[in-house]
Amino acid sequence: MTVLPGCYCPLDGTRVPSGSLDWCCPACRGPLDLDYSPTPAPLKSLAGRVNSLWRYAECLPIPVAECSLGEGRTPVVGLTDTVSAKLDFLMPTLSFKDRGAVMLAALATRLGPERVVADSSGNAGTAVAAYCARARLPCSVYVPEGTSAKKMEQIGAHGARLEVVAGDREATARAAREAADEAGVFYASHVYNPYFLHGTKTYVHELWEDLGGRLPDVLVLPVGNGTLLLGAALAVAELHTAGLIDRRPALHAVQAANVAPLAAAWRAGADDLTGEAVAGEPTFAEGIAIARPPRARQILRAVRESGGAFHTVTEDQIRHAQLDLASRGLFVESTGVACWAATREGGPLGAVLNGRAAVVPLCGAGLKTGLADPEAV
The missing domain is CATH 3.40.50.1100 (Rossmann fold)
Known part of the structure; x- marks a missing residue:
């Protein structure tokens, strides 16, 4: 299995080891970056590769995902x-959002959490719900009241537990972060998680x-x-x-x-x-x-x-x-x-x-x- 790169805080340099379920800097509570500097493959070497974003494996911190749905390569x-x-x-x-959600689901399958939590105004939550379904990971998605009914229907259809939060997008993020601080939870944050x-x-x-x-x-x-x-x-x-x-x-x-x-x-x-x-x-x-x-x-x-x-x-x-x-x-x-x-x-x-x-x-x-x-x- 590929060794996962560690994370660090871009503001104060605090490091978070690979394999940790910590979703933010433990010192300042800010988002994390990856300690990762890949080298892309030259153009001619891409011919004949899988027709999805995974064709750029050299540049991805997880080079293959069993939960892929063929995402990427849009016209x-x-x-x-x-x-x-x-x-x-x-x-x-x-x-x-599928581009990032598949990376989060691939990471979660390697970390083995008890459940996955996400927050979203709709699209990121839908993507996380879909890829968690593909990976057979239990998932809860927090959305603000007033989120498009179609997006909420899509999230629920993928089997995720829908948590509708009274208030705006920021109130929704706060609710999800509180849940993310519980033991055994992977926070599939499209904002905080650098994957x-x-x-x-x-x-x-x-x-x-x-x-x-x-x-x-x-x-x-x-x-x-x-x-x-x-x-x-x-x-x-x-x-x-x-x-x-x-x-x-x-x-x-x-x-x-x-x-x-x-x-x-x-x-x-x-x-x-x-x-x-x-x-x-x-x-x-x-x-x-x-x-x-x-x-x-x-x-x-x-x-x-x-x-x-x-x-x-x-x-x-x-x-x-x-x-x-x-x-x-x-x-x-x-x-x-x-x-x-x-x-x-x-x-x-x-x-x-x-x-x-x-x-x-x-x-x-x-x-x-x-x-x-x-x-x-």
Whole structure:
């Protein structure tokens, strides 16, 4: 069996040994990173490998998973002459969260906990529930009241115990963390557990392979807890360090204007969030409505070091972007259209791109939430 890498706290350096069920830094209670620096395989060596994200085994802290559902290798389609979309809603549970959830389930099977706990606004919980079902692991998923009924139905269908928490996303996370502190519990956190990020990074490895060993000038990424953006930053660093790309793309982060703590910190020139969390206004982009992301400092640094920026989109822009994609044959949930809302004509990124090649992720299927404005059709 592969030896698991250890974890460490990026803030104070506290180390957590491999095989531990500790889900956070025991000193500061912050999220952990992996002590792991893989070397990607060259492009020509990938031919003939398994057609899933596991084809990048050299870059994964767990190189094989018995609980795989064939996740990854989603297609890229053009939206304009310079902007393409990666269809990550074409995953087993219909969202990009499968990339990280399969890594968490693979890790849990090796650690052998009594049960698995997760918290989510829907998609991450659904993915964890599905992969725990595949791995025959007992699972409880905490979701906030008001979560899409379709997402809750999907979580329950996979056999997970559904815990609906009165309150917002942060209240839900607190409830799950309390459960995670019990003995014998594995916290399948897509925020705190770094294995999740090493799953989402395969989004960029796939782009690199499909584009013939290069990356676009700009990666546009939605940010709530930042798991896709931080995974992308990991992959870009791996490919660049290995000499497999000669330049790093700019990472442009998108938040809903109604809940945009990171964009506000960016505009203020801050390195981290300050003050108390502010819930913000309701938004159709429920999956990125995170008032105080635990990895805020890392997200801000990753965007800054890439030469990118933060952008916000309004509820009207989200509505129109969802309908626009549907008119092109792509029915995407309202959170998943945020990047296209920012990038399409009239969005805040339109002028910034100025003809540069960009890729946006379409992260979740429209059937999960329905239309943001059903009366518009």
